[in-house]
Amino acid sequence: xxxxxxxxxxxxxxxxxxxxxxxxxxxxxxxxxxxxxxxxxxxxxxxxxxxxxxxxxxxxxxxxxxxxxxxxxxxxxxxxxxxxxxxxxxxxxxxxxxxxxxxxxxxxxxxxxxxxxxxxxxxxxxxxxxxxxxxxxxxxxxxxxxxxxxxxxxxxxxxxxxxxxxxxxxxxxxxxxxxxxxxxxxxxxxxxxxxxxxxxxxxxxxxxxxxxxxxxxxxxxxxxxxxxxxxxxxxxxxxxxxxxxxxxxxxxxxxxxxxxxxxxxxxxxxxxxxxxxxxxxxxxxxxxxxxxxxxxxxxxxxxxxxxxxxxxxxxxxxxxxxxxxxxxxxxx
Numbered sequence: 001x002x003x004x005x006x007x008x009x010x011x012x013x014x015x016x017x018x019x020x021x022x023x024x025x026x027x028x029x030x031x032x033x034x035x036x037x038x039x040x041x042x043x044x045x046x047x048x049x050x051x052x053x054x055x056x057x058x059x060x061x062x063x064x065x066x067x068x069x070x071x072x073x074x075x076x077x078x079x080x081x082x083x084x085x086x087x088x089x090x091x092x093x094x095x096x097x098x099x100x101x102x103x104x105x106x107x108x109x110x111x112x113x114x115x116x117x118x119x120x121x122x123x124x125x126x127x128x129x130x131x132x133x134x135x136x137x138x139x140x141x142x143x144x145x146x147x148x149x150x151x152x153x154x155x156x157x158x159x160x161x162x163x164x165x166x167x168x169x170x171x172x173x174x175x176x177x178x179x180x181x182x183x184x185x186x187x188x189x190x191x192x193x194x195x196x197x198x199x200x201x202x203x204x205x206x207x208x209x210x211x212x213x214x215x216x217x218x219x220x221x222x223x224x225x226x227x228x229x230x231x232x233x234x235x236x237x238x239x240x241x242x243x244x245x246x247x248x249x250x251x252x253x254x255x256x257x258x259x260x261x262x263x264x265x266x267x268x269x270x271x272x273x274x275x276x277x278x279x280x281x282x283x284x285x286x287x288x289x290x291x292x293x294x295x296x297x298x299x300x301x302x303x304x305x306x307x308x309x310x311x312x313x314x315x316x317x318x319x320x321x322x323x324x325x326x327x328x329x330x331x332x
Contacts, residue, residue, distance in 0.1 A: 141244025183230025
């Protein structure tokens with residue numbers, strides 16, 4: 001896999017690039033930045049021995065030494081950059097959230113399928129050994145009665161927001177907010193385990209510019225309700241619990257890393273802890289999974305991942321709009 005990375009922000013310089021050092025199956029052949037970030041891109045290119053830096057996206061897409069494009073840009077432009085890459089015959093790794101609306105996700109999915117291109121959403125937790133083990137452990141819990149997930153992390157940008165400085169993470173015009181940025185991990189965890197809910201209701205805390213700085217999402221399933229709390233304006237220990245008639249399961253720490261989980265069965269005086277992830281960097285497992293599916297021609301596995309992406313976006317968009325949160329793309 002010959003990969004071009006779009007962007008120079010935190011998810012690129014602290015996420016994708018360091019993680020890719022442990023994935024030799026993927027070679028980074030190019031880095032794209034907007035003109036104002038060219039100097040930063042050149043510094044990253046030197047640090048990680050990336051041969052080419054582009055500020056012209058069309059020029060990058062014409063490069064035959066690029067198979068895949070990793071979209072690590074602001075949420076609101078995921079759709080347009082991905083669509084252009086697909087039209088140029090490039091495969092996609094899309095940083096979460098996949099896009100801003102269901103219509104955008106479905107259009108990109110249909111375009112990828114029509115051209116038999118691979119397209120992955122980079123949701124780290126879904127590709128960890130711990131997640132797979134949690135799925136296998138669920139039947140032991142019996143009939144599920146309740147699910148809770150809490151990912152609360154005081155944003156490094158929140159103080160500026162309180163001072164009236166709006167950065168992309170808190171900008172409704174750029175598809176920001178707690179639901180799409182941080183609660184999206186809880187959504188992926190719950191939908192990845194239990195499928196698309198029958199209904200979703202979002203109760204957000206709304207900031208001065210109409211964006212959700214935190215909020216609780218309630219998901220209705222046959223026989224139980226799942227709640228997902230995501231906060232960028234406050235913090236608490238992060239966890240997820242699944243309660244069944246025969247026992248309970250609890251994840252340890254933030255769901256984007258899913259570092260460990262514990263299981264206790266009804267009547268037992270013991271709790272068993274599992275720590276099955278093999279890498280300290282949370283993105284390594286997903287990048288390895290993408291490379292394996294591509295190299296082995298596992299198109300069915302790729303399609304299953306897209307189905308989860310669509311279900312997550314259907315739920316997020318329905319809940320967001322019902323709560324009165326308006327993105328820039330909604331006005332077009």
